[in-house]
Amino acid sequence: MITMTCAELFRTRLHHQGLLTPTAQLTATLSTTVGLQAQQLRQAESSIALRSHGLHYSNLQATYVSGAIVRSWAQRWTYQLFTHSDWALAIAARRDERLPNAYFLKEKGRVLALAKVLTDELHQHASLSRDAVATLRADSSATPVSNNLRYAILQVVAAPRALCLQPTDRQSAAYGCARHGDYRGNANTNAPFCPRLRAGSAQRFLQVGWH
Numbered sequence: 001m002i003t004m005t006c007a008e009l010f011r012t013r014l015h016h017q018g019l020l021t022p023t024a025q026l027t028a029t030l031s032t033t034v035g036l037q038a039q040q041l042r043q044a045e046s047s048i049a050l051r052s053h054g055l056h057y058s059n060l061q062a063t064y065v066s067g068a069i070v071r072s073w074a075q076r077w078t079y080q081l082f083t084h085s086d087w088a089l090a091i092a093a094r095r096d097e098r099l100p101n102a103y104f105l106k107e108k109g110r111v112l113a114l115a116k117v118l119t120d121e122l123h124q125h126a127s128l129s130r131d132a133v134a135t136l137r138a139d140s141s142a143t144p145v146s147n148n149l150r151y152a153i154l155q156v157v158a159a160p161r162a163l164c165l166q167p168t169d170r171q172s173a174a175y176g177c178a179r180h181g182d183y184r185g186n187a188n189t190n191a192p193f194c195p196r197l198r199a200g201s202a203q204r205f206l207q208v209g210w211h
Contacts (some may be wrong), residue, residue, distance in 0.1 A: 015202070018051040024050060026053040026059055027083045035090060041167055044081045062085060066130065073155050081167060091161045099159065103152045111149055114140055115156040122163060127184045154170040154183075 004012065014020050018032035029051040030036060031172065038044035063069040071158050072198065080088060104111050117140045122128060128136075137145050137153070145153070157163040164184050 001024040001081065021075075022051055022053040024052065024054045026055055026063060030069065030081060031086060034086050035080040037080045040164050041081075048081075064167045069167060070184070071167045088161060091159070096198075097159070099152065099155055099190070103155070105146070105147070105148060106151075107149060108146050111152045111156060114145070114153050118153060119157050119162050122157070127166075130183070133183055143194065 001209065011020070016032075018029060020054055023029060023032075026048070029048045032051065036044045036047045038047065045057075049055075049061065051127065066086060070084055072082065072087060080090070099196075101108070114137060117136065121136055137150070166184060
């Protein structure tokens with residue numbers, strides 16, 4: 001049996017969270033913790049900064065544009081930043097989860113129908129801007145869609161890894177544009193599920209200390 005003092009345990013958890021060993025490998029800051037969760041993008045970016053050294057914000061912007069880092073719903077139905085491979089890992093870990101019924105506001109059929117429309121559109125175009133998604137939603141619904149239902153639609157599409165969001169860098173946000181589309185689709189959503197992914201996710205989360 002391994003015994004640890006409270007100070008040793010605290011230091012070990014900080015180490016597993018990447019806070020004692022900053023790295024110059026940008027994606028490693030996310031791989032260490034299997035993604036970073038935050039309510040706001042700038043908070044997640046601050047967490048990346050705490051776990052890295054020798055990097056500039058332009059390096060982070062470049063990974064956003066390339067798709068090496070994606071933003072999507074994952075643990076606890078909140079936004080997280082992931083490397084592309086860890087995004088697949090998190091989806092595998094919560095494969096059996098379902099969006100709480102309360103999210104549908106008694107309009108589950110409508111939400112699922114609009115989610116299918118968006119999924120089909122992403123398969124055709126690979127990426128869509130927020131304006132394009134808003135237009136598609138308006139054209140496909142007889143009545144306006146509330147913000148709460150809008151998020152439910154996006155989360156339904158994101159659950160099987162059919163959608164992720166491009167993290168918006170500050171420069172493009174200032175001009176109200178998205179160079180590569182705000183929403184990106186994944187054409188490989190029908191790939192067979194591998195149990196090793198779930199086993200791998202459990203091992204990674206335990207290593208980080210998320211329990």
